[in-house]
Amino acid sequence: MLAVAAMGTRFELVLVAEEPERFRPVAEAALDEIEVWHQRLTRFEPGSLVSFINRTAxxxxxxxxxxxxxxxxxxQEVWRASEGAFDITIGSAMERLGFHDRGDASELGTVGMAHVELDPDDVTIRFCRDGLSLDLGAVGKGHAVDCAVGVLRGGGVNTALLHGGTSSAAAIGRPPGSEGWRVALGGERPVRTATLHDNCLSVSRTSGRTVVIADRTVSHIIDPRDQAPVGTTRSVAVIGPSARLCDAWSTALLVLDGVPPGFPAEYEVVLI
Amino acid sequence: MTDTDRRAFLVHTAGTMAAIALIPELEPLRRVRPGLALKVGVVGVGRHGRAIISELQKMEGVEVAAVCDTSPTHLVNVASKTPGVEGFADHRALLEKRKDIPAIVVATPSHLHRAIAVDAIDANRHVYCEAPLATTIDDCRAIVRAAEGVRGRVHQAGLYARSNPIYQLAHAFFKSDAVRELVSMYAQFHRKTSWRFPAADLGKEREANWRLDPAVSLGLAGEVGTGQFDLFHWFRGSYPTRVRGSGGVRVHTDGRTVADTIHATLTWPDRVELGYSATLGNSYGGQYELMHGSNAAIKLTWTHGWMFKEADAPTQGWEVYANRQQIGNEEGITLIVDATKLAAQGKLKEGLGLPYTSLYYALADFVKSIEDLKPPITSLAEGMRATVVSVLTHRAIASGTEQAIPADLLQAT
Known part of the structure; x- marks a missing residue:
């Protein structure tokens, strides 16, 4: 097992192979890939690409x-399909509620993927108004897991489990003699489990990180549409081919408290 | 850049327009024209090359127009992910076909730098060559000599400390007597990794793991130490004259002979020593540099810097307004770029950390030198001197014998 600290959590990789040392370089390259994406996507380091975009776009x-x-x-696609329930421009709202530094609780933050222009021909991003701030906290881990899985598969690994902070996971193949990687989903007993086999899993819950506002403890999951913390306590797991889409949709479904028509057919929802 | 380097650059620059007239197919390079992007070619697009492209893409008016790599997998990966870029498997083809690209960044394995850098210089391009400049003193000298006499082109060595704004601020403090008598210096690079990489292409394991090939690798002293040693050369304005060291394979017993853990002591003419520690077996403390003086110590970590004052050191007026951080049992004054301006705006804490990476600042200095046609912040000759010190440090560690660093070895000719 190898591990790396990134994106405010711990990523762990379990790799099954007859000659594990032969695959160590591939495993390290996969964890390096996670560090690369951490350095690009974190909004907590001023030198990251996302910090640069937030300053400049x-x-x-x-x-x-x-x-x-x-x-x-x-x-942007998930934002549209989820009718705005998932939105990576949530950064200023997170600041306002005190999840990040420099927040100003007195006024609503500028939020809305509608104000982000992606140009597919020039391959650029631009903010159409001031004050926007990207926060990829709800999708970054899944994206990094997907990229790392690409490195592992490219390096010939055919049996492995990778997770980031136990909330975003990807399974390559299955352990010998089993149907797949059995993963506990948490929640009340009896604990539900999922069996992963060449697919991914993301779990979102409102009971994760919290802050206290006006003597009330509120969730770190924010509804981008009104910038209010999601109130009820619940957990959602999404299983499907891409960890980043599982991440994005598990957050969106927590906000929506239901499955919208735009939810992709090849993904499965598990309410915990 | 020493005074000699600067004078040499200015003398060479005097004939800029004549040089352009002799090579009409190149764009006029005196200054990047407003509205026209500076086209850059990156040779070597492994992991570090990707990072270079990412930093160049942040710069307004800079376009990564071509990439080159002998690995088809690297080339396809990067070319497909970088809009508008043309891929080449041979740097000579890039130089020949893309005469509209005036600037070349060399980011290949270190032992391959010489041929590419010399060809690019001979093809009259601006050249940024990563450090170590090469893996032998002969190759370093060949690169520096190729640039001698070339007019109106910027040739920069990739030594990041000199471009880093926090390090520049610390340098100013160091020179202003804030540290007073220098007692000792220390630097380290600690990271837990095997330093072994999967081959991008079938059967290319040896090429992918050139860092572990004793025939071509300078080990940790060269691949990591060069940039850190240069910081002390710059701060002190002088070079060590002897080095001793030791090392071995402590953790990664996979058949390698290149040490995964090293210690070295570099001694300056005034007998002040730099202790250097690098390991691939433990990550505690990461990478940093430290200078102990009789009035204060300065600690630098590439994104942050602190000054720790002695209790009996005189207090400066500005210290009243300085930001402080508790680091373990010590309280450090945070080194913040533009601190006076930020303090006046009540935003001092927003200056903590740097808004860009050290690599970005080094590349940005290269671009600015091209735009302004001014000497590079770090000359190839300075890159050679840092590399010579790391070559001899590696030799001291591998042989277990003290190595002299004579002044004549630090000269290109």
Whole structure:
């Protein structure tokens, strides 16, 4: 088992192979890939790409590499399909509620993927108004897991389980003699489990990180449409081919408290 | 850049327009024209090359127009992910076909730098070459000599500390007597990793793991130490004259012979020593540099810097307004770029950390030198001197014998 600290959590990789040392370089390269995406996507380090975009994209279109562009385009698609329940422009609202520094609780933050222009020809991102702030906390771990899985598969790994902070996971193949990787989903006893086999899982719950506002403890899951914390206590798991889409949709479904028509057919929802 | 380097650059620059007239197919390079992007070619697009492209893409008026790599997998990966870029498998083809690209960044494995850098210089391009400049003193000298006499082109070595705004601020403090008598210096690079990489292409394991090939690798002293040693050369304005060291394979017993853990002591003419520690077996403390003086210590971590004052050191007026952080049992004054301006705006804490990476600042300095046609912040000759020190440090560690660093070895000719 190898592990790396990134994106405010711990990523762990379990790899099954007859000659595990032969695959160590591939495993390290996969964890390096997670660190690369941490350095690009974190909003907590001023030198990251997302911090740069947040500072600059209201003044000019920012050229992107194709992978980052595709990530933002994917987020825009989920934003549309979820009718705004998932939105990576939530950064200023998170600041306002005190989840990040420099928040101003006195006024609503500027939120809305509608104000983000993605140009597929020039491969750029631009903010159409000031004050927007990207926060990929709800999708970054899943994206990093997907990219790491690409490295593992490219390196010949055919049996592995990778997770970030136990909330975003991907399974490659299945352990010998089993139907798949059995993963506990948490919640009340009896604890539900999912069996993963060449697919991914994301779990979102309102009981994770919290802050206290006006003597009330509120969830870190924010409804982007009114910038209010999601009130009820619940957990949602999404299983499907892409960890980043599982991440994005598990957050959206928590906000919506239901499954919208735009939810992709090849994904499965498990209410915990 | 030493005074000699600067004078040499200015002398070479004097004939800029004549040089352009002799090579009409190149764009006029005196200054990047407003509205026209500076086209850059990146040779070597493994992991570090990708990082370079990512930083260049942040710069307004800069376009990554071509990439080159002998690995088809690297080339396809990067070319398909970078809009508008043309891929080449041979750097000579890039130089020949894309004469509209005036600037080349060399980011290949270190032992391959010489041929690419010399060809690019000979093809009259601006060249940024990562450090270590090469893996032998001969190759370093060949690169520096190729640039001698070339007029109106920027040739920069990739030594990041000199471009880093926090390090520049610390340098100013160091020079202003804030540290007073220098007692000792220390630097480290600690990271837990095997330093072994999967081959991008079938049967290319040895090429992918050139860092572990004793025939071509300078080990940790060269691949990591070069940039850190240069910081002390810059701060002190001088170079060590001898080095001793030790090392071995402590953790990664996979048949390698290149040490995964090293210690070295570099001694300056005034007998002040730099202790250096690098390991691939433990990550505690990460990468940083430290200078102990009789009045204060300065600690630098590439994104942050602090000054720890002695209790009996005189207090400066500005210290009343300085931001402080508790680091373990010590209280450090945070080194903040533009602190006076930020303090006046009540935003001092917003200055903590840097808004860009050290790599970005080094590349931005390269671009600015091209735009302004001014000497690079770090000359190839300075890159050679840092590399010579790391070559001899590696030699001291591998042989277990003290190595002299004579002044004539630090000269290109």
């Amino acid at each position: 209201a003044t000019r279109p920012i050229p992107l590499d194709r992978e980052t562009y595709d990530l933002f385009a994917c987020c």
